[in-house]
Amino acid sequence: MENVFIMDHPLIQHKISIIRNKNTGTNEFRKLIEEIAILMGYEALRDLPLEDVTVETPIETCQSPMISGKKLAVVPVLRAGLGMVNGITTLVPSAKIGHIGLYRDPVTHEPHEYYCKLPDPIEQRQIVLVDPMLATGGSAVAAVDFIKQHGGKNIKCMFIIAAPEGMERLHKAHPDVQIYIGHLDRELNENAYICPGLGDAGDRIFGTK
Template identity: 50%
Template sequence: MNGVTVVDHPLVQHKLTLMRRKETSTASFRRLLREISTLLAYEVTRELDLTTMRIETPIMEMDAPILEGKKLVFASILRAGNGLLEGMLDLVPAARVAHIGLYRDHETLEAIEYYFKAPEDLENRLVIAVDPMLATANSAIAAMDKLKERGARNIRFLCLLAAPEGIRRFQEAHPDVAIFTASIDEKLNEKGYIIPGLGDAGDRMYGTK
């Protein structure tokens, strides 16, 4: 699909398979999510802008590459987004963090906002929004709306799994936002869950029902 990058690295796919297994424990699921998020962060940040700075190595001076511009922002779509956030901060510890509180109404499947807190000056920063699932896309679309309202102009969306239906709806609403995912699964079921999927990521991460 145009605008969608599937991260097919063998380690990503191996860890995703372990996460899908229903017998995987809460502790193992949480650990795997942190590990896989670091690998996904590597891909979603691949095209960050670089400049050079003059440094001195133990041998000589040189012009060495370094990230250019303001520090990027990881925007976690609560609550499950925090599972991806931790591993990404392992890779980019200086990143700023935004939190977007959304929950899905199980009757209407619509996203309900309850919290939003973000760094200032979003218009001059790359914002990477994270949520394990792109299912109906209601929460993701609402999160992008909110980030753009606050001035964000350069946004990428990172998830573990995406459904074709969710990708289509997301791209209709936000065609300028690139999607990065570990897998495009088959479809959504009648309850709006991804098939074959891995269940509710938040519940599996925190041991809730």
């Protein structure tokens, strides 16, 4: 499937296995989400554009590559996506941060927007949308819709765990968007939870029930 990248790095897989464990506590869970985001971000950002700049080393002056263009924009889907932001800003400290707030209707499971604030000018930036879970795909499709409505064009999405149903729905709705997945799980259950999954990522990151 073009523009869909499923991670196979042993460190990513190892850390995902730990966060799946129901006995992994809030502090460790939060730390691992951040570490997985760093590892996935390293892979996802390998095509960032570069330009040569003049650098003075202790020995001589040289031309050396640095990231070009407007600063990267990291856009977490609230609230669980917040857990992945520090991972990306560890790699790109100059990145701007936007936020998209969605809530899921408990009956229809469809998303509704309650907050959207993006860095300006968004249309000139590489945008990385982050959310630990891609379940039905409804929230992800809506979030990409909002970014495009605000003028965003160059969009990557990063999910630690995904269900096949969500991956297919997002790819079908936005085939131009690159999708990075830490692990593709088996299926959604009747309550739209990913199986085997890891439970509610937001609750586990923030220690709420």
